Amino acid sequence: MAFTLQIGDKAPDFNLCATDGKNYRLGDFRKEVLVIFFTCNHCPYVKSSDEKTREIAEKFIPQGVQFVGINSNSNETIPEDSYTNMVMRMDQYQFPWYYLRDEDQSVVKAYGALRTPHFFVFDKHRKLIYTGRAVDNPLNTDKIKQNDLERALEEHLEDQQISVPATNPIGCNIKWKGKDAHWMPPDACDLV
Numbered sequence: 001m002a003f004t005l006q007i008g009d010k011a012p013d014f015n016l017c018a019t020d021g022k023n024y025r026l027g028d029f030r031k032e033v034l035v036i037f038f039t040c041n042h043c044p045y046v047k048s049s050d051e052k053t054r055e056i057a058e059k060f061i062p063q064g065v066q067f068v069g070i071n072s073n074s075n076e077t078i079p080e081d082s083y084t085n086m087v088m089r090m091d092q093y094q095f096p097w098y099y100l101r102d103e104d105q106s107v108v109k110a111y112g113a114l115r116t117p118h119f120f121v122f123d124k125h126r127k128l129i130y131t132g133r134a135v136d137n138p139l140n141t142d143k144i145k146q147n148d149l150e151r152a153l154e155e156h157l158e159d160q161q162i163s164v165p166a167t168n169p170i171g172c173n174i175k176w177k178g179k180d181a182h183w184m185p186p187d188a189c190d191l192v
Contacts (some may be wrong), residue, residue: 004112
């Protein structure tokens with residue numbers, strides 16, 4: 001059995017607090033397509049590519065795509081990834097997505113996110129249709145050659161089969177809590 005969700009798997013439910021102070025479950029997001037991505041406050045891959053993610057979100061939100069970021073990183077390991085800092089970051093940048101806190105790390109384990117950022121795209125039935133990176137160069141977005149997330153969304157919205165349904169995410173390792181602090185998924189290097 002693979003650690004991370006596989007194409008065709010159903011999105012696991014969750015009940016998480018967002019930076020707006022409200023709790024959200026999977027069923028609260030009702031758009032035709034749902035992009036859930038595991039992200040955080042501190043990762044240089046996230047920080048360098050957030051504006052590219054914003055650009056993709058702003059392009060596809062009007063087409064019925066909803067974006068939800070989830071921060072599962074331990075703030076014991078990286079204090080910058082705390083809920084308070086998430087709220088401050090959203091206030092500062094006004095990203096066009098919900099930003100949820102996975103404090104006990106149960107959601108990141110259910111989805112099997114390997115890095116920050118790691119994107120999961122679900123269709124209207126909440127079956128996984130794409131997983132992996134958004135772009136091929138999140139550290140230097142001026143040098144992007146492949147925008148995998150945008151291609152997957154375009155293909156799906158045009159009722160085409162997704163040509164590349166899985167890619168390896170590029171980013172920082174998930175920062176685990178306590179006894180799991182040095183844990184790595186068994187197949188972290190074997191996503192595709």
